[in-house]
Amino acid sequence: xxxxxxxxxxxxxxxxPPPHGLPRLIPPRAPxxxxxxxxxxxxMPFRGTGGxxxxxxxxxxxxETERSGLTGRGGAGFPxxxxxxxxxxxxxxxxxLRGQAGTVVVANGAESEPASAKDRLLLTRAPHLVLDGLxxxxxxxxxxxxxxxxxxxxxxxxxQLTAMIGERDHYDQNRVPIRVVTVPRGxxxxxxxxxxxxxxxxxxxxxxxxxxxxxxxxxxxPTLVQNVETLAxxxxxxxxxxxxxxxxxPAHGPAAGSALITVSxxxxxxxxxxxxxxxxxxxxxxxxxxxxxxxxAILAGGYFGGWLPYGPALxxxxxxxxxxxxxxxxxxxxxxxxxxxxxxxAETAWIAGYLAGQSAxxxxxxxxxxxxxxDMIARLAxxxxxxxTYDWAQDLLGLVTRRGACALPDGTASFVASSLRTFGDExxxxxxxxxxxxxRRRPVLPAPGHSWEALR
Amino acid sequence: xxxxxxxxxxxxxxAHGMCAELLPELIGEDPWGYPIVAPGPVPDELLPLARxxxxxxxxLALLLSDAD
Numbered sequence: 001x002x003x004x005x006x007x008x009x010x011x012x013x014x015x016x017p018p019p020h021g022l023p024r025l026i027p028p029r030a031p032x033x034x035x036x037x038x039x040x041x042x043x044m045p046f047r048g049t050g051g052x053x054x055x056x057x058x059x060x061x062x063x064e065t066e067r068s069g070l071t072g073r074g075g076a077g078f079p080x081x082x083x084x085x086x087x088x089x090x091x092x093x094x095x096x097l098r099g100q101a102g103t104v105v106v107a108n109g110a111e112s113e114p115a116s117a118k119d120r121l122l123l124t125r126a127p128h129l130v131l132d133g134l135x136x137x138x139x140x141x142x143x144x145x146x147x148x149x150x151x152x153x154x155x156x157x158x159x160q161l162t163a164m165i166g167e168r169d170h171y172d173q174n175r176v177p178i179r180v181v182t183v184p185r186g187x188x189x190x191x192x193x194x195x196x197x198x199x200x201x202x203x204x205x206x207x208x209x210x211x212x213x214x215x216x217x218x219x220x221x222p223t224l225v226q227n228v229e230t231l232a233x234x235x236x237x238x239x240x241x242x243x244x245x246x247x248x249x250p251a252h253g254p255a256a257g258s259a260l261i262t263v264s265x266x267x268x269x270x271x272x273x274x275x276x277x278x279x280x281x282x283x284x285x286x287x288x289x290x291x292x293x294x295x296x297a298i299l300a301g302g303y304f305g306g307w308l309p310y311g312p313a314l315x316x317x318x319x320x321x322x323x324x325x326x327x328x329x330x331x332x333x334x335x336x337x338x339x340x341x342x343x344x345x346a347e348t349a350w351i352a353g354y355l356a357g358q359s360a361x362x363x364x365x366x367x368x369x370x371x372x373x374x375d376m377i378a379r380l381a382x383x384x385x386x387x388x389t390y391d392w393a394q395d396l397l398g399l400v401t402r403r404g405a406c407a408l409p410d411g412t413a414s415f416v417a418s419s420l421r422t423f424g425d426e427x428x429x430x431x432x433x434x435x436x437x438x439x440r441r442r443p444v445l446p447a448p449g450h451s452w453e454a455l456r
Numbered sequence: 457x458x459x460x461x462x463x464x465x466x467x468x469x470x471a472h473g474m475c476a477e478l479l480p481e482l483i484g485e486d487p488w489g490y491p492i493v494a495p496g497p498v499p500d501e502l503l504p505l506a507r508x509x510x511x512x513x514x515x516l517a518l519l520l521s522d523a524d
Contacts, residue, residue: 207467208465208466208467208468362466362467363466363467363469364466364469364470364471364486364488364489364490365466365486365488365490366466368486368487368488368490369486369488399486399487399492403464403466403486403490403492404466405465405466405467
Protein backbone atom coordinates (compact mmCIF):
# COMPACT_ATOMS: atom_id res chain seq x y z
CA UNK A 1 0.00 0.00 0.00
CA UNK A 2 1.32 3.43 -0.89
CA UNK A 3 1.45 6.55 1.21
CA UNK A 4 -1.53 7.91 -0.64
CA UNK A 5 -3.50 4.77 -0.01
CA UNK A 6 -2.67 4.83 3.72
CA UNK A 7 -3.87 8.41 3.96
CA UNK A 8 -6.91 7.84 1.81
CA UNK A 9 -8.11 4.61 3.38
CA UNK A 10 -11.36 5.45 5.09
CA UNK A 11 -15.03 4.70 5.37
CA UNK A 12 -15.68 6.11 1.92
CA UNK A 13 -13.24 3.69 0.37
CA UNK A 14 -14.44 0.36 1.68
CA UNK A 15 -15.75 -1.44 4.73
CA UNK A 16 -13.47 -3.39 7.03
CA PRO A 17 -15.29 -6.37 8.54
CA PRO A 18 -14.35 -7.22 12.13
CA PRO A 19 -12.45 -10.47 12.66
CA HIS A 20 -14.95 -13.24 13.26
CA GLY A 21 -14.16 -15.79 16.01
CA LEU A 22 -10.56 -16.52 16.89
CA PRO A 23 -7.77 -15.61 16.58
CA ARG A 24 -8.27 -11.89 16.92
CA LEU A 25 -4.80 -10.67 17.81
CA ILE A 26 -2.39 -12.96 16.02
CA PRO A 27 -3.80 -14.44 12.79
CA PRO A 28 -1.72 -17.12 11.03
CA ARG A 29 -0.46 -14.56 8.52
CA ALA A 30 -0.31 -11.52 10.76
CA PRO A 31 0.14 -8.30 8.80
CA UNK A 32 3.52 -6.90 9.65
CA UNK A 33 3.73 -3.89 7.36
CA UNK A 34 1.72 -0.78 8.09
CA UNK A 35 0.00 -0.94 4.71
CA UNK A 36 -1.04 -4.58 5.14
CA UNK A 37 -2.17 -3.81 8.66
CA UNK A 38 -4.48 -0.98 7.59
CA UNK A 39 -5.66 -3.09 4.70
CA UNK A 40 -6.76 -5.79 7.10
CA UNK A 41 -8.18 -3.84 10.03
CA UNK A 42 -8.98 -0.49 8.48
CA UNK A 43 -7.62 2.90 9.49
CA MET A 44 -7.50 4.00 13.10
CA PRO A 45 -10.83 5.36 14.31
CA PHE A 46 -11.72 8.43 16.36
CA ARG A 47 -10.53 11.09 13.98
CA GLY A 48 -13.47 11.18 11.69
CA THR A 49 -11.80 8.50 9.60
CA GLY A 50 -13.15 5.26 10.92
CA GLY A 51 -15.77 3.62 13.02
CA UNK A 52 -19.24 2.87 11.83
CA UNK A 53 -20.20 6.28 10.54
CA UNK A 54 -20.25 9.58 12.33
CA UNK A 55 -17.39 11.40 13.96
CA UNK A 56 -16.52 10.14 17.40
CA UNK A 57 -14.42 12.00 19.90
CA UNK A 58 -11.23 10.39 21.26
CA UNK A 59 -12.69 10.35 24.78
CA UNK A 60 -15.57 8.19 23.49
CA UNK A 61 -13.06 5.33 23.48
CA UNK A 62 -13.05 5.44 27.28
CA UNK A 63 -16.79 4.77 27.52
CA GLU A 64 -16.51 2.13 24.82
CA THR A 65 -13.69 0.42 26.74
CA GLU A 66 -15.69 0.53 29.98
CA ARG A 67 -18.62 -1.11 28.20
CA SER A 68 -16.31 -3.75 26.72
CA GLY A 69 -15.24 -5.10 30.10
CA LEU A 70 -11.59 -5.22 29.00
CA THR A 71 -9.20 -5.80 31.90
CA GLY A 72 -5.43 -5.41 32.04
CA ARG A 73 -3.63 -8.43 30.61
CA GLY A 74 -0.31 -7.81 32.35
CA GLY A 75 -1.22 -9.63 35.55
CA ALA A 76 -3.21 -7.37 37.85
CA GLY A 77 -6.39 -7.48 35.78
CA PHE A 78 -7.59 -3.97 36.59
CA PRO A 79 -10.51 -2.68 34.47
CA UNK A 80 -8.87 -0.80 31.59
CA UNK A 81 -11.66 1.71 30.97
CA UNK A 82 -11.75 2.82 34.60
CA UNK A 83 -7.97 3.30 34.63
CA UNK A 84 -8.18 5.37 31.44
CA UNK A 85 -10.95 7.53 32.85
CA UNK A 86 -8.98 8.18 36.05
CA UNK A 87 -5.85 9.19 34.14
CA UNK A 88 -7.87 11.46 31.83
CA UNK A 89 -9.61 13.14 34.80
CA UNK A 90 -6.36 13.54 36.73
CA UNK A 91 -4.80 15.02 33.61
CA UNK A 92 -7.52 17.65 33.34
CA UNK A 93 -7.21 18.47 37.03
CA UNK A 94 -3.42 18.78 37.24
CA UNK A 95 -3.30 20.41 33.81
CA UNK A 96 -5.53 23.21 35.01
CA LEU A 97 -3.49 23.69 38.16
CA ARG A 98 -0.07 23.60 36.58
CA GLY A 99 -0.94 25.53 33.47
CA GLN A 100 -0.03 22.61 31.24
CA ALA A 101 -2.18 19.72 30.22
CA GLY A 102 -0.87 16.38 29.19
CA THR A 103 -0.71 12.88 30.52
CA VAL A 104 1.64 10.04 29.57
CA VAL A 105 0.93 6.54 28.28
CA VAL A 106 3.35 3.64 28.75
CA ALA A 107 2.92 0.42 26.77
CA ASN A 108 4.47 -2.30 28.87
CA GLY A 109 6.08 -4.96 26.71
CA ALA A 110 8.83 -5.85 29.19
CA GLU A 111 7.60 -9.34 29.91
CA SER A 112 9.11 -10.40 33.24
CA GLU A 113 7.15 -13.58 33.92
CA PRO A 114 9.68 -16.27 32.92
CA ALA A 115 7.06 -18.67 31.50
CA SER A 116 5.19 -16.00 29.51
CA ALA A 117 5.91 -15.52 25.82
CA LYS A 118 2.80 -13.70 24.62
CA ASP A 119 4.03 -10.10 24.79
CA ARG A 120 7.15 -10.85 22.77
CA LEU A 121 5.06 -12.80 20.25
CA LEU A 122 2.55 -9.96 19.95
CA LEU A 123 5.25 -7.33 19.46
CA THR A 124 6.88 -9.52 16.82
CA ARG A 125 3.76 -10.67 14.98
CA ALA A 126 1.24 -7.85 15.42
CA PRO A 127 3.21 -4.75 16.40
CA HIS A 128 0.88 -2.30 14.68
CA LEU A 129 -2.08 -3.44 16.77
CA VAL A 130 -0.08 -2.57 19.90
CA LEU A 131 1.04 0.75 18.42
CA ASP A 132 -2.54 1.58 17.33
CA GLY A 133 -3.70 0.85 20.88
CA LEU A 134 -0.99 3.05 22.30
CA UNK A 135 -1.93 5.90 19.93
CA UNK A 136 -5.66 5.55 20.66
CA UNK A 137 -5.15 5.35 24.43
CA UNK A 138 -2.85 8.38 24.31
CA UNK A 139 -5.44 10.39 22.43
CA UNK A 140 -8.27 9.28 24.71
CA UNK A 141 -6.54 10.24 27.97
CA UNK A 142 -5.07 13.48 26.62
CA UNK A 143 -1.48 12.28 26.58
CA UNK A 144 1.27 14.32 25.02
CA UNK A 145 3.79 11.50 24.84
CA UNK A 146 3.99 7.74 24.82
CA UNK A 147 6.56 5.09 25.64
CA UNK A 148 6.88 1.46 24.66
CA UNK A 149 9.04 -0.57 27.03
CA UNK A 150 10.83 -3.81 26.18
CA UNK A 151 13.58 -5.67 27.98
CA UNK A 152 17.26 -4.95 27.71
CA UNK A 153 18.83 -7.48 25.37
CA UNK A 154 15.86 -7.35 22.98
CA UNK A 155 17.89 -5.02 20.78
CA UNK A 156 16.61 -6.30 17.47
CA UNK A 157 13.00 -6.00 18.59
CA UNK A 158 13.63 -2.50 19.94
CA UNK A 159 15.17 -1.45 16.62
CA GLN A 160 12.30 -2.94 14.59
CA LEU A 161 9.73 -1.18 16.76
CA THR A 162 11.61 2.11 16.56
CA ALA A 163 11.66 1.85 12.75
CA MET A 164 7.92 1.11 12.71
CA ILE A 165 7.19 4.06 14.95
CA GLY A 166 9.20 6.22 12.57
CA GLU A 167 7.20 4.97 9.61
CA ARG A 168 3.94 5.58 11.45
CA ASP A 169 5.10 9.10 12.29
CA HIS A 170 5.57 9.71 8.60
CA TYR A 171 1.94 8.73 7.95
CA ASP A 172 0.62 10.54 11.02
CA GLN A 173 -0.45 7.31 12.75
CA ASN A 174 1.09 7.84 16.20
CA ARG A 175 -0.88 10.88 17.32
CA VAL A 176 1.72 11.59 20.05
CA PRO A 177 5.52 11.22 20.03
CA ILE A 178 6.37 7.63 21.00
CA ARG A 179 9.73 6.38 22.16
CA VAL A 180 10.98 2.83 22.75
CA VAL A 181 12.72 2.34 26.09
CA THR A 182 14.50 -0.72 27.45
CA VAL A 183 14.27 -1.82 31.06
CA PRO A 184 16.67 -4.14 32.88
CA ARG A 185 15.70 -7.79 33.14
CA GLY A 186 14.24 -8.80 36.47
CA UNK A 187 10.95 -9.92 37.93
CA UNK A 188 10.05 -6.53 39.45
CA UNK A 189 11.76 -4.15 37.00
CA UNK A 190 8.71 -3.94 34.73
CA UNK A 191 6.30 -3.38 37.59
CA UNK A 192 4.36 -0.13 37.01
CA UNK A 193 6.14 2.08 39.52
CA UNK A 194 9.55 0.65 38.51
CA UNK A 195 8.90 1.67 34.90
CA UNK A 196 7.88 5.14 36.05
CA UNK A 197 10.96 5.44 38.25
CA UNK A 198 13.19 4.58 35.31
CA UNK A 199 11.42 7.03 32.98
CA UNK A 200 12.05 9.71 35.61
CA UNK A 201 15.76 9.02 35.60
CA UNK A 202 15.91 6.68 38.59
CA UNK A 203 16.64 2.98 38.92
CA UNK A 204 14.07 0.49 37.61
CA UNK A 205 12.88 -0.35 41.11
CA UNK A 206 9.37 -0.30 42.55
CA UNK A 207 8.37 2.84 44.43
CA UNK A 208 6.25 3.47 47.51
CA UNK A 209 2.67 4.47 46.67
CA UNK A 210 0.86 6.83 46.76
CA UNK A 211 1.31 8.68 44.55
CA UNK A 212 0.22 5.97 42.13
CA UNK A 213 1.21 6.26 38.47
CA UNK A 214 -2.33 7.31 37.50
CA UNK A 215 -2.00 10.23 39.94
CA UNK A 216 1.60 11.27 39.37
CA UNK A 217 3.83 9.17 37.16
CA UNK A 218 6.31 9.83 34.38
CA UNK A 219 7.53 13.45 34.37
CA UNK A 220 5.20 14.07 37.30
CA UNK A 221 2.17 13.62 35.00
CA PRO A 222 -0.75 11.26 35.47
CA THR A 223 0.39 8.14 33.63
CA LEU A 224 -1.50 5.26 32.07
CA VAL A 225 0.56 2.05 32.12
CA GLN A 226 -0.96 -0.76 30.08
CA ASN A 227 0.32 -4.15 29.03
CA VAL A 228 0.86 -4.44 25.26
CA GLU A 229 -1.83 -7.12 24.88
CA THR A 230 -4.34 -4.83 26.58
CA LEU A 231 -3.49 -2.12 24.04
CA ALA A 232 -3.88 -4.53 21.12
CA UNK A 233 -7.41 -5.36 22.36
CA UNK A 234 -8.03 -1.62 22.70
CA UNK A 235 -7.06 -1.09 19.04
CA UNK A 236 -9.78 -3.55 18.03
CA UNK A 237 -12.39 -2.27 20.49
CA UNK A 238 -11.80 1.21 19.02
CA UNK A 239 -12.59 -0.11 15.56
CA UNK A 240 -15.26 -2.73 16.13
CA UNK A 241 -16.84 -1.73 19.45
CA UNK A 242 -17.60 -3.14 22.87
CA UNK A 243 -20.35 -5.44 21.59
CA UNK A 244 -17.96 -7.14 19.20
CA UNK A 245 -15.39 -7.55 22.00
CA UNK A 246 -17.94 -9.09 24.36
CA UNK A 247 -19.14 -11.55 21.71
CA UNK A 248 -16.37 -13.80 23.00
CA UNK A 249 -16.01 -14.73 26.65
CA PRO A 250 -18.35 -15.99 29.34
CA ALA A 251 -22.01 -14.93 29.10
CA HIS A 252 -22.05 -13.99 32.79
CA GLY A 253 -19.60 -12.25 35.08
CA PRO A 254 -17.17 -9.44 34.43
CA ALA A 255 -14.69 -11.31 32.21
CA ALA A 256 -14.98 -10.56 28.50
CA GLY A 257 -13.17 -11.04 25.24
CA SER A 258 -10.18 -13.13 24.34
CA ALA A 259 -6.78 -13.51 25.95
CA LEU A 260 -3.36 -14.81 25.00
CA ILE A 261 -2.30 -17.75 27.17
CA THR A 262 1.21 -19.21 27.21
CA VAL A 263 1.04 -22.97 27.77
CA SER A 264 4.21 -24.83 28.73
CA UNK A 265 5.57 -27.70 30.77
CA UNK A 266 4.42 -31.25 30.06
CA UNK A 267 2.24 -30.57 27.00
CA UNK A 268 2.73 -31.87 23.47
CA UNK A 269 2.58 -28.47 21.75
CA UNK A 270 3.69 -25.72 24.11
CA UNK A 271 3.09 -22.19 22.86
CA UNK A 272 0.91 -19.10 22.94
CA UNK A 273 -2.82 -19.71 22.38
CA UNK A 274 -5.56 -17.13 22.02
CA UNK A 275 -8.71 -18.27 23.77
CA UNK A 276 -12.13 -16.91 24.63
CA UNK A 277 -12.00 -16.21 28.36
CA UNK A 278 -13.98 -18.77 30.31
CA UNK A 279 -12.65 -21.75 28.34
CA UNK A 280 -12.01 -24.70 30.69
CA UNK A 281 -8.34 -25.41 31.34
CA UNK A 282 -8.81 -28.96 30.04
CA UNK A 283 -9.93 -27.69 26.61
CA UNK A 284 -6.83 -25.54 26.28
CA UNK A 285 -4.58 -28.44 27.30
CA UNK A 286 -6.25 -30.47 24.54
CA UNK A 287 -5.59 -27.68 22.01
CA UNK A 288 -1.97 -27.85 23.10
CA UNK A 289 -1.94 -31.53 22.15
CA UNK A 290 -2.67 -32.91 25.61
CA UNK A 291 -0.13 -33.87 28.26
CA UNK A 292 3.18 -35.13 26.91
CA UNK A 293 3.63 -37.34 29.97
CA UNK A 294 1.50 -38.15 33.01
CA UNK A 295 0.61 -34.81 34.66
CA UNK A 296 0.08 -34.07 38.35
CA ALA A 297 -0.67 -30.37 38.71
CA ILE A 298 -1.04 -27.07 36.89
CA LEU A 299 0.49 -23.74 37.84
CA ALA A 300 -1.94 -21.05 36.69
CA GLY A 301 -1.11 -17.33 36.58
CA GLY A 302 2.66 -17.55 36.78
CA TYR A 303 4.68 -17.10 39.94
CA PHE A 304 2.10 -14.81 41.56
CA GLY A 305 -0.54 -17.40 40.73
CA GLY A 306 -1.21 -20.78 42.28
CA TRP A 307 -1.03 -24.55 41.89
CA LEU A 308 -4.09 -26.63 41.11
CA PRO A 309 -4.20 -30.45 41.26
CA TYR A 310 -4.41 -31.68 37.64
CA GLY A 311 -7.76 -33.51 37.62
CA PRO A 312 -9.92 -30.85 39.31
CA ALA A 313 -8.09 -28.11 37.33
CA LEU A 314 -9.42 -29.35 34.00
CA UNK A 315 -12.92 -27.98 34.61
CA UNK A 316 -11.78 -24.63 35.96
CA UNK A 317 -12.66 -21.79 33.58
CA UNK A 318 -9.76 -19.62 32.44
CA UNK A 319 -10.82 -16.22 33.75
CA UNK A 320 -9.59 -14.28 36.73
CA UNK A 321 -12.77 -14.96 38.73
CA UNK A 322 -12.78 -18.64 37.78
CA UNK A 323 -9.14 -19.20 38.61
CA UNK A 324 -9.30 -17.17 41.83
CA UNK A 325 -12.19 -19.16 43.22
CA UNK A 326 -10.12 -22.29 42.52
CA UNK A 327 -7.11 -20.87 44.38
CA UNK A 328 -5.00 -19.58 41.48
CA UNK A 329 -5.14 -16.48 39.26
CA UNK A 330 -5.16 -15.46 35.61
CA UNK A 331 -2.09 -13.27 36.07
CA UNK A 332 -0.38 -12.60 32.74
CA UNK A 333 -1.98 -15.69 31.19
CA UNK A 334 0.40 -18.51 32.02
CA UNK A 335 -0.36 -22.23 32.41
CA UNK A 336 2.40 -24.71 33.24
CA UNK A 337 1.67 -28.43 33.37
CA UNK A 338 3.79 -30.17 36.00
CA UNK A 339 4.58 -33.78 35.12
CA UNK A 340 4.19 -36.53 37.73
CA UNK A 341 7.93 -37.15 37.33
CA UNK A 342 8.67 -33.83 39.09
CA UNK A 343 8.40 -33.04 42.79
CA UNK A 344 6.03 -30.14 43.46
CA UNK A 345 7.83 -29.22 46.67
CA ALA A 346 11.23 -29.11 44.96
CA GLU A 347 9.79 -26.98 42.15
CA THR A 348 8.31 -24.63 44.74
CA ALA A 349 11.60 -24.39 46.63
CA TRP A 350 13.36 -23.65 43.34
CA ILE A 351 10.96 -20.82 42.47
CA ALA A 352 10.80 -19.44 46.02
CA GLY A 353 14.61 -19.12 45.86
CA TYR A 354 14.39 -17.47 42.44
CA LEU A 355 11.79 -14.95 43.64
CA ALA A 356 13.80 -14.17 46.80
CA GLY A 357 16.71 -13.37 44.48
CA GLN A 358 14.50 -11.02 42.45
CA SER A 359 13.98 -8.64 45.36
CA ALA A 360 15.01 -5.09 44.51
CA UNK A 361 16.60 -5.04 47.97
CA UNK A 362 14.60 -2.06 49.18
CA UNK A 363 12.18 -3.31 51.84
CA UNK A 364 13.29 -5.05 55.02
CA UNK A 365 10.50 -7.62 55.25
CA UNK A 366 11.18 -8.69 51.64
CA UNK A 367 15.00 -8.65 51.91
CA UNK A 368 14.90 -10.73 55.10
CA UNK A 369 11.64 -12.61 54.80
CA UNK A 370 11.83 -14.06 51.28
CA UNK A 371 15.23 -15.77 51.69
CA UNK A 372 14.07 -17.15 55.07
CA UNK A 373 10.88 -18.42 53.44
CA UNK A 374 12.80 -19.94 50.53
CA ASP A 375 15.13 -21.62 52.99
CA MET A 376 12.25 -23.17 54.95
CA ILE A 377 10.62 -24.46 51.75
CA ALA A 378 13.96 -25.94 50.65
CA ARG A 379 14.17 -27.70 54.02
CA LEU A 380 10.65 -29.05 53.56
CA ALA A 381 11.49 -30.28 50.04
CA UNK A 382 15.02 -31.61 50.43
CA UNK A 383 15.16 -32.51 54.10
CA UNK A 384 12.76 -34.35 56.36
CA UNK A 385 9.96 -31.86 57.10
CA UNK A 386 9.08 -31.40 60.75
CA UNK A 387 6.35 -29.44 62.48
CA UNK A 388 8.68 -26.64 63.53
CA THR A 389 9.92 -25.96 59.97
CA TYR A 390 6.38 -26.09 58.63
CA ASP A 391 5.03 -23.71 61.30
CA TRP A 392 7.87 -21.26 60.75
CA ALA A 393 7.19 -21.32 57.00
CA GLN A 394 3.52 -20.57 57.71
CA ASP A 395 4.49 -17.70 60.04
CA LEU A 396 6.80 -16.26 57.38
CA LEU A 397 3.94 -16.22 54.86
CA GLY A 398 2.10 -13.85 57.19
CA LEU A 399 5.20 -11.83 58.02
CA VAL A 400 5.97 -10.86 54.42
CA THR A 401 2.45 -10.27 53.13
CA ARG A 402 1.47 -6.62 52.44
CA ARG A 403 4.77 -5.39 53.84
CA GLY A 404 6.69 -4.48 50.71
CA ALA A 405 6.43 -1.55 48.31
CA CYS A 406 5.52 -3.90 45.47
CA ALA A 407 3.68 -7.22 45.22
CA LEU A 408 6.79 -9.45 45.24
CA PRO A 409 6.46 -10.57 48.89
CA ASP A 410 2.67 -11.01 48.59
CA GLY A 411 2.94 -12.90 45.31
CA THR A 412 5.68 -15.18 46.62
CA ALA A 413 3.68 -15.89 49.76
CA SER A 414 0.50 -16.78 47.88
CA PHE A 415 2.48 -19.00 45.48
CA VAL A 416 4.11 -20.85 48.39
CA ALA A 417 0.81 -21.10 50.27
CA SER A 418 -0.86 -22.71 47.26
CA SER A 419 2.04 -25.18 47.04
CA LEU A 420 1.63 -26.24 50.66
CA ARG A 421 -2.09 -26.79 49.97
CA THR A 422 -1.69 -28.63 46.67
CA PHE A 423 1.31 -30.76 47.62
CA GLY A 424 0.12 -31.55 51.16
CA ASP A 425 0.24 -35.31 50.54
CA GLU A 426 3.74 -34.99 49.16
CA UNK A 427 4.72 -33.05 52.28
CA UNK A 428 3.41 -35.81 54.55
CA UNK A 429 5.28 -38.45 52.54
CA UNK A 430 8.50 -36.45 52.74
CA UNK A 431 8.06 -36.08 56.48
CA UNK A 432 7.63 -39.83 56.92
CA UNK A 433 10.10 -41.20 54.39
CA UNK A 434 12.42 -38.28 53.62
CA UNK A 435 12.67 -36.54 50.22
CA UNK A 436 11.44 -38.46 47.18
CA UNK A 437 13.87 -39.36 44.37
CA UNK A 438 12.16 -36.83 42.09
CA UNK A 439 13.71 -33.90 43.95
CA ARG A 440 16.94 -34.71 42.09
CA ARG A 441 15.59 -34.05 38.59
CA ARG A 442 16.19 -30.69 36.93
CA PRO A 443 13.31 -28.32 37.62
CA VAL A 444 10.50 -27.92 35.12
CA LEU A 445 9.73 -24.30 35.99
CA PRO A 446 11.91 -21.65 34.31
CA ALA A 447 13.96 -19.35 36.55
CA PRO A 448 16.39 -17.30 34.45
CA GLY A 449 19.73 -16.70 36.11
CA HIS A 450 18.90 -18.86 39.13
CA SER A 451 21.38 -21.58 39.96
CA TRP A 452 20.15 -25.13 40.49
CA GLU A 453 23.45 -26.15 42.03
CA ALA A 454 23.10 -23.48 44.72
CA LEU A 455 19.79 -24.96 45.79
CA ARG A 456 21.12 -28.44 46.38
CA UNK B 457 -13.30 14.33 62.02
CA UNK B 458 -11.49 12.16 59.50
CA UNK B 459 -10.10 8.92 60.83
CA UNK B 460 -6.36 8.56 60.55
CA UNK B 461 -4.25 5.52 59.80
CA UNK B 462 -0.58 4.72 60.31
CA UNK B 463 1.46 3.46 57.37
CA UNK B 464 5.09 2.50 56.98
CA UNK B 465 7.04 3.37 53.85
CA UNK B 466 8.93 0.04 53.66
CA UNK B 467 11.58 1.47 51.34
CA UNK B 468 12.49 4.28 53.72
CA UNK B 469 12.25 2.19 56.91
CA UNK B 470 15.61 1.07 58.33
CA ALA B 471 14.31 -0.70 61.42
CA HIS B 472 15.51 1.83 63.96
CA GLY B 473 12.66 0.70 66.17
CA MET B 474 11.72 4.10 67.57
CA CYS B 475 8.08 3.75 66.58
CA ALA B 476 7.64 0.39 68.29
CA GLU B 477 9.22 1.83 71.41
CA LEU B 478 7.03 4.94 71.46
CA LEU B 479 3.77 3.32 70.43
CA PRO B 480 3.79 -0.34 71.48
CA GLU B 481 -0.01 -0.19 71.65
CA LEU B 482 -0.16 -0.17 67.84
CA ILE B 483 3.29 -1.09 66.57
CA GLY B 484 5.13 -4.36 67.06
CA GLU B 485 8.34 -5.65 65.50
CA ASP B 486 9.00 -8.55 63.16
CA PRO B 487 11.95 -10.93 63.75
CA TRP B 488 14.24 -8.50 61.88
CA GLY B 489 13.17 -5.40 63.79
CA TYR B 490 10.87 -3.93 61.14
CA PRO B 491 7.58 -2.47 62.38
CA ILE B 492 4.27 -4.28 62.12
CA VAL B 493 1.44 -1.77 62.39
CA ALA B 494 -1.96 -2.78 63.73
CA PRO B 495 -4.54 -2.41 60.96
CA GLY B 496 -7.39 0.07 61.14
CA PRO B 497 -7.73 3.70 62.23
CA VAL B 498 -5.71 5.06 65.13
CA PRO B 499 -7.94 5.42 68.24
CA ASP B 500 -8.40 9.07 69.26
CA GLU B 501 -6.68 8.62 72.61
CA LEU B 502 -3.53 7.33 70.88
CA LEU B 503 -3.30 10.09 68.27
CA PRO B 504 -0.86 12.25 70.27
CA LEU B 505 1.45 9.25 70.75
CA ALA B 506 1.11 8.33 67.09
CA ARG B 507 2.12 11.85 66.08
CA UNK B 508 5.11 11.61 68.39
CA UNK B 509 6.17 8.30 66.85
CA UNK B 510 5.84 9.78 63.36
CA UNK B 511 8.01 12.75 64.35
CA UNK B 512 10.60 10.51 66.00
CA UNK B 513 11.25 8.26 63.00
CA UNK B 514 14.83 8.99 61.87
CA UNK B 515 14.04 8.15 58.23
CA LEU B 516 10.54 9.70 58.12
CA ALA B 517 9.19 6.28 57.18
CA LEU B 518 6.17 6.34 59.48
CA LEU B 519 3.19 8.20 58.06
CA LEU B 520 -0.09 9.30 59.59
CA SER B 521 -2.67 9.99 56.93
CA ASP B 522 -6.40 10.19 56.36
CA ALA B 523 -8.05 6.82 55.88
CA ASP B 524 -9.40 6.53 52.32
